[in-house]
Amino acid sequence: MSQPLYTVRQLAYVVRDLESALKYWTEVLKVGPFFMFEHCPLSNQMYRGNPADVDVTLALGNSGALQVELIFQHNDAPSVYKEFLDAGREGVHHFGLMPADYTATCAQYKALGHEAAFVCDIGGAELTYFDTVDTVGHFVELWEHNAIFTDLFDMVEDAARDWDGNDPVRPGPL
Numbered sequence: 001m002s003q004p005l006y007t008v009r010q011l012a013y014v015v016r017d018l019e020s021a022l023k024y025w026t027e028v029l030k031v032g033p034f035f036m037f038e039h040c041p042l043s044n045q046m047y048r049g050n051p052a053d054v055d056v057t058l059a060l061g062n063s064g065a066l067q068v069e070l071i072f073q074h075n076d077a078p079s080v081y082k083e084f085l086d087a088g089r090e091g092v093h094h095f096g097l098m099p100a101d102y103t104a105t106c107a108q109y110k111a112l113g114h115e116a117a118f119v120c121d122i123g124g125a126e127l128t129y130f131d132t133v134d135t136v137g138h139f140v141e142l143w144e145h146n147a148i149f150t151d152l153f154d155m156v157e158d159a160a161r162d163w164d165g166n167d168p169v170r171p172g173p174l
Helices: 018-028 080-086 102-111 147-160
Strands: 010-014 034-037 043-047 056-063 066-073 091-097 116-122 125-130 139-143 169-171
Touching (some): 066 147, 080 091, 102 116
Antiparallel strands (some): 043 116
């Protein structure tokens, strides 16, 4: 990854219309290409301390070194995304960071009083969304420092270098 650990690596948006959002981001904002992860396999989901089963499609693209994530929830399961939309919001939902010591940083956020609102893993690599809405206005997502994430983020960033606007939405490799 071109950014050092524990820097804002990702800005994520929850959207109601993924196709329209992708069209705007790629054609108007010139961000991309986006890699689409339809019905992304999120394992071991916990939403606010309870088992969860949210079904989301994620699209990842880069603008320079900053990753942009677009999130669309397919089902009506309780989630950090549904609560956001139910509150009448759409747009910036969280930013993502990868600390060098994921476990210690999660403990620090909990000690600061931030609830682990959503926890899951992708391919065995864990991530946690902390409820920092009252502090920064949105959630903060922490990723385990794991090759599952670093390799994926490198691939998305590399594809954005010198992107010519062709093939703006591609299938993700998961």
